[in-house]
Amino acid sequence: AALHRPKRFFGAARNLEEGGSLTILATALIDTGSRMDEVIFEEFKGTGNCELHLDRSLAERRIFPAIDIYKSGTRKEELLLSEKELEMMWLLRKAMSALGPADSTDLMIERITNTKSNAEFMELVLASSFAENVRA
Numbered sequence: 001a002a003l004h005r006p007k008r009f010f011g012a013a014r015n016l017e018e019g020g021s022l023t024i025l026a027t028a029l030i031d032t033g034s035r036m037d038e039v040i041f042e043e044f045k046g047t048g049n050c051e052l053h054l055d056r057s058l059a060e061r062r063i064f065p066a067i068d069i070y071k072s073g074t075r076k077e078e079l080l081l082s083e084k085e086l087e088m089m090w091l092l093r094k095a096m097s098a099l100g101p102a103d104s105t106d107l108m109i110e111r112i113t114n115t116k117s118n119a120e121f122m123e124l125v126l127a128s129s130f131a132e133n134v135r136a
Helices: 004-014 035-045 056-060 083-097 101-113 118-126 129-135
Strands: none
Touching: 004 035, 056 101, 083 101, 083 118, 083 129, 101 118
C-alpha cells in the first residue's frame, strides 16, 4: 500500500491524455544488503522501459561510462528496431558475452568512438569476422 502512490506517479509516463509524452528518470541504489531496498527495487522494476545498470568495478578501473552492458537494456526493443538492427544487437550481445565486462566495454567505446554514426557502427558489427562466424 505504501508503494501505491509512487507506482501511480511512474505509471503516469504512459498515461497522458491527448497524447504527448512524459519522461521520468528514477534511480535506485541496490546491493546495499537491505532487504527493503531489494523489495522496493523489484516492485518498481517493471514500470520502466529502460534499465541502465552501472558497474562499480568498471568505475574503479577508470572505464567510463561504467555501464554494465549485460544488465542494461530496453524492454520491447523488437518494437523499436528494424530487423537489421535486431540482428546487429543479437550479434553484438553474443560477441560481448565471450568477453569480460571490462573488455567488452572497452571494445564498445573504441568502436563507437571510431564510427561517425549508428548506421556506420551497425555496418561494422554486421561485417565483422565474428558476425560471419556466428552466421556460418
